[in-house]
Amino acid sequence: DGGITQSPKYLFRKEGQNVTLSCEQNLNHDAMYWYRQDPGQGLRLIYYSQIVNDFQKGDIAEGYSVSREKKESFPLTVTSAQKNPTAFYLCASRKNDRGNEQFFGPGTRLTVL
Amino acid sequence: DQQVKQNSPSLSVQEGRISILNCDYTNSMFDYFLWYKKYPAEGPTFLISISSIKDKNEDGRFTVFLNKSAKHLSLHIVPSQPGDSAVYFCAASGSNSGYALNFGKGTSLLVTP
Numbered sequence: 001d002g003g004i005t006q007s008p009k010y011l012f013r014k015e016g017q018n019v020t021l022s023c024e025q026n027l028n029h030d031a032m033y034w035y036r037q038d039p040g041q042g043l044r045l046i047y048y049s050q051i052v053n054d055f056q057k058g059d060i061a062e063g064y065s066v067s068r069e070k071k072e073s074f075p076l077t078v079t080s081a082q083k084n085p086t087a088f089y090l091c092a093s094r095k096n097d098r099g100n101e102q103f104f105g106p107g108t109r110l111t112v113l
Numbered sequence: 114d115q116q117v118k119q120n121s122p123s124l125s126v127q128e129g130r131i132s133i134l135n136c137d138y139t140n141s142m143f144d145y146f147l148w149y150k151k152y153p154a155e156g157p158t159f160l161i162s163i164s165s166i167k168d169k170n171e172d173g174r175f176t177v178f179l180n181k182s183a184k185h186l187s188l189h190i191v192p193s194q195p196g197d198s199a200v201y202f203c204a205a206s207g208s209n210s211g212y213a214l215n216f217g218k219g220t221s222l223l224v225t226p
Contacts (some may be wrong), residue, residue, distance in 0.1 A: 004156075033213055042117070042202060042216035043157070050211050058213060090156055092214075100145040100212045104156030 003027065004105035006091050011110045013078075013085075021076045021108050023091035029103075030096040032074035036060065037088045037107075046089075049074055050096070078110065085112045116140045117205050119217035126224050132190040134220050136203030139184065143205040147214065148177060148188045150199045157202060161188070193224045 004025045013019045023032065031050045035043035045058030049068040063082025068074050074093075078085045088109050092102040118137045126132045134148075144165040149157035163170040163177045163186070170177050176189045190197055200221045204214040 031211060035214075035216075040218065042119075042218045043204075043214070044216070045213045048211050048213045056211060088154070092156075094212060100206055101147065101159050101162055102212075102214060103159065104149075106156050107154065109154065 004091060004093055004103060006089075006105040006108050009106065009108060011108055013110070013112050015112055016080045018077055018079050019085075019110065021078065021089055021091075021110065023074045023076065023105060024072055025093045025105075026072060027093060027095070027103065028071070029093035030071070031094040032068065033092045033094070033102060034058075034064075034066065034074070034076045035090045035092065037090060043090060046076065085110060114139075115217075116143075117203055117215045117217040119203055119220050121220050122218070123221040123223070126193045126222065128195055128224055128226050129192045132188075132193045132197065132222055132224065134188040134190075134201050134203070134222065136186050136188075136217055137184060138186075138205050138215075140205070140207070140215070141184070142207040142209055143215070144208065145206045145212065146177070146179060146186050147204045147206070148175075149202045149204060150197075151202060151219070152199055160201075190222075193222075195224050195226055198222055198224050 033048040034046040047066045049055035147162040148160045151157040200219045203217040206212040
C-alpha cells in the first residue's frame with residue numbers, strides 16, 4: 001500500500017527536550033511539507049522541501065528544524081526553543097507533475113509536559 | 114495575517130439539501146485552490162480542487178466555484194449526507210511558495226437526518 005506514515009501517533013516529552021517526528025512516504029512524491037494545527041485553527045506551514053537536500057522555512061519555522069536526506073523521508077525536530085510545542089503535527093507530500101494536491105499523513109499529537 | 118478566511122465556523126444542513134461552504138482569500142498570487150475534509154485527530158482528506166484559470170470544477174456531489182474578481186470560492190455539496198459531517202478546510206497555493214498550502218480555519222458541517 002502506498003501512503004504517508006507518521007510515527008508515533010501520540011508523543012509525550014518533558015519541557016526542554018528536543019524531539020523528532022517521523023514522516024515517511026512511498027508515493028514517489030517530490031515535495032514534502034510539515035504543518036501544525038492548534039485547537040480551533042487551520043493548519044500552518046512550518047517547513048517544506050521540494051527536492052532532496054533542499055528545504056525552505058514556512059510561516060512558523062522558529063524553534064523547528066528539518067532534514068531531507070532521502071526522497072522518502074522528511075523528519076521534523078521540535079527543539080527546546082519552540083515556545084508552544086504542544087500541537088497536532090501533520091506531514092504531507094505532493095508529486096510535482098500531478099497537480100497541486102497534497103496528501104496528508106495521519107498526524108502526530110505532541111504533548112510537552 | 115490570515116490570507117485565507119472561512120468566516121462561518123459552523124453550518125447545519127438537513128440531509129438531502131445543499132451545503133454551501135464559503136472561502137475568501139486576499140493574495141492575488143494564489144493560483145490553485147483546494148478543499149479538504151477533516152475529522153479530529155486525523156489528517157485532512159483531499160476533496161476537490163480548482164485552478165485559477167477555471168471558474169467551476171465538479172466531482173460527483175461536490176462542486177467548487179471560483180470568482181477571481183471577488184477573491185471568493187465556494188464548495189457545494191448536493192445532496193448532503195450525514196457522512197459529510199466533518200470540518201472542511203479551504204486552502205490556497207501558488208508557485209512562488211512551492212505550492213505550500215495556506216489554510217482557512219475551517220467550517221464544521223453537520224448534516225442532520
